Amino acid sequence: MGKEESPQITRRTTRSSSSVTVAKNGVETTKTSDSRPLTINELVFGENPIGLDDLLSSFPSRRAQILELVRLLGPSNSPMLPIFIYGGSSTGKTSIILQIFRHLNRPFVYSSCLTCYSPRILFESILNQLLLHRKNAANGYSSAKRCERPSDFVNSLREALSNVINNLKGNSGKSSTKNLVGRADGSMVYLIFDNLELVREWDKSATILPFLFNLFDVLKMPEVGLIFVSNTSPDTYYSSMGYMEPIPVHFPDYTEDAIRQILMKNQVNRKLYLSFLDVVLRPFCRITRRVDELSTALAPLFEKYCEPVSDSGVVPNEEMKRVLFSHLQPYIAPSLNEVFKVSSQPSPEVKTNSEIKQKGSRRKSGGCEEIDELDFHMSxxxxxxxxxxxxxxxxxxxxxxxxxxxxxxxxxxxxxxxxxxxxxxxxxxxxxxxxxxxxxxxxxxxxxxxxxxxxxxxxxxxxxxxxxxxxxxxxxxxxxxxxxxxxxxxxxxxxxxxxxxxxxxxxxxxxxxxxxxxxxxxxxxxxxxxxxxxxxxxx
Amino acid sequence: MGRESAAEEALKLIRSRLCDPSFVFRAFSDSPESNYSKLKFIISSSVTEACNNSILLLGPRGSGKIAVLELVLKDLLLEYADMISVIRLNGLLHRDDNCAFKEIARQLCVEHQLIFSKMASFDDNSQFMIAMLRECGLAHKTIIFVLDEFDLFAQGKQRVLYSLLDAMQSVTSQAVVIGVSCRLDADQLLEKRVRSRFSHRKLLFLPPSQGDIERLLEHIFSLPIDSTLPHDYAVEFNAKLQNMLADDKFKQTINTHMNSDASVNDLLRFLFRAVSYMDSGSGLLSLEYFKTALSNIQRQPKLECIKDCSVLELYVLVCMKRLEVKEKNSYNFNAVMKEYKSIHDSFMTSDYYAQNVCLRAFEHLLHRELICFTDNRAYNQSVEFRPVKLLISFHELHQGLKSYRSCPAILLKLMDREA
Known part of the structure; x- marks a missing residue:
């Protein structure tokens, strides 16, 4: 899971503070990075592009969705109708679309409605990225353009986009033979809106949502591709009437086999982990099929499972599996009921803390050290x-x-x-x-x-x-x-x-x-x- | 040029055609009965006769109102280059009066090479517009106002519509107001003072007929013989296309899609998806692509959601359904848990989990929007106590359970019993 999330994080740091990325890439020294002017190539993913095979193998059981998306994006320089990607949480929507852009090496603008929590911030973040504007101390961390209303946004966006597209066209015209690393491919610009479902909660959602869905028709620029990523299916948007439905692409939740493959990915001792998963995965999958929850739930259990094993590189045989299973068995049932206790609803920390503490105290029988019943201070x-x-x-x-x-x-x-x-x-x-x-x-x-x-x-x-x-x-x-x-x-x-x-x-x-x-x-x-x-x- | 690159060229061409509404609607522009001809006649006559006019273009979403209008405007701009200036407004963007006048002023300034002041007040901008209308009238220049999403301008005080239509009452001005709306009753929304100044000319946009669709398909897909594409390839492609268009199965596929949504834009979306499957190896269209696209574009989101659920989430759903069948008019998580416990007590199921685990599953269902709270904003209630309701019907749930891969038999039994 950690690996799955990482591209997004890199992406963010790429935009906000290039020094980190530069240090990571090792292309330039960190000292010069701040003064380095941003170029149009800043809009591509920023790391070496990956091949389609690598892409497919890094996301188990997402072959159909990846191929579908690549086909819908089409060959370079071909226009595209808006796409709507939807599926439950932690099904790899965001990371897959970002990795696809890494593979295609095309310029894109990513903005998540989670971090851009109001229309103004959303608009300004898109414009900042397009205008290659970086917030820093010199400009007082201000945006390139101040815009609050959709009407202003459309005017600025049109201007910025046509600039970028002209730049890209000039770029490809000048040096098509010299294939530099990090050079953007094609002259299409893609706008990605992530976490679209949150827009429905905004104050002005009644005007913003139809506006976003209609953006393609409003802009009338064939060089712009729009991609919406949402947690909820398109039918949950019907009530906000007044838009043309984009092309839907569904990401189903992972099946048990797929989860096994994903969890296996970063393991050191694969054989041992596999025998562990054979035991625990099925009962846990009956409760949830979300990879993020499962991986946090299974981590402590695996430690328990490994306790009798002295050598971490051991390949378990049938005999050993049986021993390990009998060691683990008493812990499975209680952990099924306890592990999801970490509250997912945004409640203040104190309450969560107290819940965790309570859980800890209940686990005392499991052999933890002695803790007081109520171990947070209260007068x-x-x-x-x-x-x-x-x-x-x-x-x-x-x-x-x-x-x-x-x-x-x-x-x-x-x-x-x-x-x-x-x-x-x-x-x-x-x-x-x-x-x-x-x-x-x-x-x-x-x-x-x-x-x-x-x-x-x-x-x-x-x-x-x-x-x-x-x-x-x-x-x-x-x-x-x-x-x-x-x-x-x-x-x-x-x-x-x-x-x-x-x-x-x-x-x-x-x-x-x-x-x-x-x-x-x-x-x-x-x-x-x-x-x-x-x-x-x-x- | 190799076969593959030729295929890619063809794919790019077709994709850009599908994304370009003015190309698509060009197919309908030649017949004299079409909306294109009617609209062109109306606008060109008011340009040449130097009179004021107002029209409403009405039709369902995606029927090509704006596309046809843009075609007409493009042709008219070629014909009378310096006699027309076009101001485009969109209800989604300029619903606010202040915003609308500012945008009108801005576009007028751009048209006439004037300096636009961002600081100009509402009053300045409306005065400026009226002055510009008079000036243009004296210079025999027509200003065409295009108001997209016209119904949104009719919300509120309708000041924009009133001042536009009122300015057109004078003899000196020379303007055409074109409203575009998907609400067929858009003219009924107008206030009396606005309605009396409106001409009540309306153009209706209807869904395409069978013949129209066939012509459209040919128009979009057939490759030009005399272009950069290799001649042999284009000929072969077109021959295959003709074959396919004549195929009954193909017609049936298109018809199935048109039955669910009959607008042109929706058809384009379907075709776009089908074309995106085109294999660069063969480089030809085939019926299979359209069939795959049909199955991929007609989705049943609720059933997909149920398939994504875990077994525990299904239990919660079935418990809620049982509560609804029992005609409990409102229930919350605690009531669901009681029901869950009673099911467990009577059937001794293997899936019995603690309350907090179930609460988590419950929250997942909330995120999936299979269930929702009946009160939209309870500030001070925790999740357990807020009343909820199901967002799927009995039938959908039953269907979903049946198609679920490893659905517990007890749940199906419970559902069958309720049915």
């Missing part, structure tokens, strides 16, 4: 705040009085009555509702009230400085602690343990919601020796 008041937020989210507000009332008489009466009245069906619907709604929201006042209650209860058992403060606050209404608690609350919000909801339409107050799981809160409560289950209302 005591923050822990109480977390617990009270959890309680506020889970418990119905009407029961607060009975749960936290020190007398508790009211509580028992109510509890006795309830189950007798409730029919089973009602219970189910309530359960269903809970499943749907998730944790409830609560106003700040309720959170603070619960916080005061549980800290005053805990006061007896734990002697902490802030408990004293708490007492002060209750009596005298001292503002210091209040602000302290609010500060803690905001830091919990930043850590995504508590999220701020929209304001309630009736009351106009900001409402909060706790997102932590029950396990997590249980752990926090245990660290405080706080009797959480006593206060948690179970339906």
């Amino acid at each position: 005591t008041s923050a822990k109480y705040l977390l617990i009270s937020a959890f309680l506020a989210s889970r418990n119905p507000a009407t029961l607060d009085a009975s749960l936290f009332d020190p007398m508790g008489g009211f509580d028992s009466r109510k509890r006795k009555r309830k189950p007798s009245q409730k029919s089973l069906e009602q219970k189910e619907t309530v359960e269903q509702e809970l499943l749907m709604k998730g944790p409830g929201t609560f106003p700040l006042e309720r959170l603070l009230a619960i916080f005061q209650c549980i800290t005053s209860i805990a006061e007896g058992s734990i002697d902490e400085e802030e408990q004293g403060d708490e007492g002060l606050e209750v009596q005298g209404g001292d503002g210091r602690l209040m602000s302290d608690v609010l500060l803690q609350l905001s830091s919990l919000c930043n850590a995504n343990f508590i999220i701020k909801g929209g304001s309630c339409p009736l009351e106009g107050l900001i409402r909060y919601r706790s997102t932590v799981s029950e396990d997590m809160v249980m752990k926090v409560a245990r660290s405080l020796k706080f009797p959480l289950s006593k206060y948690l209302y179970r339906r």
Whole structure:
């Protein structure tokens, strides 16, 4: 996988800081590179072109797609209709198209809508590349042209493209016999738009998407080829009406065999790895067929697998395979359930961290060194705040009085009555509702009230400085602690343990919601020796 | 010239023809009934008679409205070189009034070798346009405004349309406004003050007929005998082409494609794909290329997506489908997990994974857009609790499961039971 991603990275460095590339190529010394003027040849891939056979062999089971793309791009100097490449993540769309351009050695402009996250940045990055403009300290890291609107962009683009094309034509006319390395082939310029699916999320997607799809017709320049790369299929764009559909090329997800070939590529001891894959690949492929996820998931398992092997170059025989398998077997099932835990959704680091830590602590049985249950730092008041937020989210507000009332008489009466009245069906619907709604929201006042209650209860058992403060606050209404608690609350919000909801339409107050799981809160409560289950209302 | 290089030359020629709409639509320009002739007559008469005019070109996307218009303009510019200047606007780019006037001013300046000021205000630019219209009228010069994506100009205050059409009411001005739109009701979108100034002349662009298509194919594919291409090769190529065009199977292939989309541009895309398969060894077209192209261009994205799914993702999909069949009007990941557990409990499947693994599969499905959230923006809910819905039909899912290579039998059984 690492190898697959590398071309893209080289590409980026080629554009942003040529010194790195130059050092890599060893063509020039790094000192002169900064002053070296950019030429039109900067638009080609920048490394030695590769042959078609190398290209095909470096991407296992992508033969059909590569040949199809090469055919659609056609011989040099032949115009092309827009192409739309689509397929799931980590199926090699970007790297294949970039490597094809390396093979063809034709000039192209690559811009990803992931890094160019607004129309203006996208437009300016394309123009910068076409105008051979490099951001540096001398020009204050500014773009060659400032353009925000599609109309300005089209005018500048047309100008820049015709310049580049004239240059290319002049180039090929002058010295067609001297075939220099890095000389662009042909006079076509290709624009590649990667991660197109993200454009749909932009503010102005309703105008930008049809514009991009219509760019070929708007420009009316046959020397320009457009290539769109997207994660999602063309039918997910239909709602943004008003475009001509480009030619679709589909990259299907890799099959199990293809994944085996890809994973085998960079292995030292291929035989050993192959016997490892024979064991683990099938169950893992039932969960996911994404190469990036699989390679991260399999790496620690392979280490486990190799543990009994003393010599790394050994060729395993049947006997040894059996031994190794029996060594590995107990780890497979748990790792199937654990390995994908690293959250893929963009949640703040703290939460991910805590999840990883939790995973670590659960793995303790597997033989890791001793770690504390909760090994990220959290102040005591923050822990109480977390617990009270959890309680506020889970418990119905009407029961607060009975749960936290020190007398508790009211509580028992109510509890006795309830189950007798409730029919089973009602219970189910309530359960269903809970499943749907998730944790409830609560106003700040309720959170603070619960916080005061549980800290005053805990006061007896734990002697902490802030408990004293708490007492002060209750009596005298001292503002210091209040602000302290609010500060803690905001830091919990930043850590995504508590999220701020929209304001309630009736009351106009900001409402909060706790997102932590029950396990997590249980752990926090245990660290405080706080009797959480006593206060948690179970339906 | 060797056979291979000749074939490559031919391929380049055909590809450039396919990418050049004005070449393609030249095929239809000779008959007197064609839109080309009508449009040319209308515009040339308003140029020669020095009057104002306005036309709408309407037709589905890819029917060649702009291509025909460009052909007409090109011919007219040859005929009356110094009597016409063309201003081209596109609704996609110049929807904003400010932008549109700026662009008009810019193009007028380029046409008449004037200096364009970027700093000019909206008012300056509109004054400038009206002044230019008057000047051109006095000089008996017609300004042709081409408004592509006309319907987009009709959104908002329609100030551009109003000032253009209002300026044309005076005797001194001499301009033609040509609106191009794929909305057949484009003239109904106009405000009353704009509509009353509009001539309501409309030209409809229809999909090509059977005969048109045949003529088009011949027009595009036949190689010129008297060119740089070797004579023998061109003759052989054309003979093979005639053979193929007469073939019933070929006609059927083209018809199958035209049944799904009847516009000319779509046909061109299909032909482009077919031609790209042309082998430089033989250098001749064959029916096979067209058949391959047909199977490659008619895609079923949802079925492809299901084929890409892992087994666990299929489980999640089937669970969601079961929830929908049970008429749960809204459900979220937790409900799906409950269903997943119940399936596992009753059938003891081998694929039972922890919640976080399933959540990952669930997120993959979201990325594949096989499922989506029903509320588009819930700021403060985690993924587990947001209500979701399926984006594929029962039939598609069933079809997809059947064609899946190693689909667990239990899933098929569950789906069959629901059906």
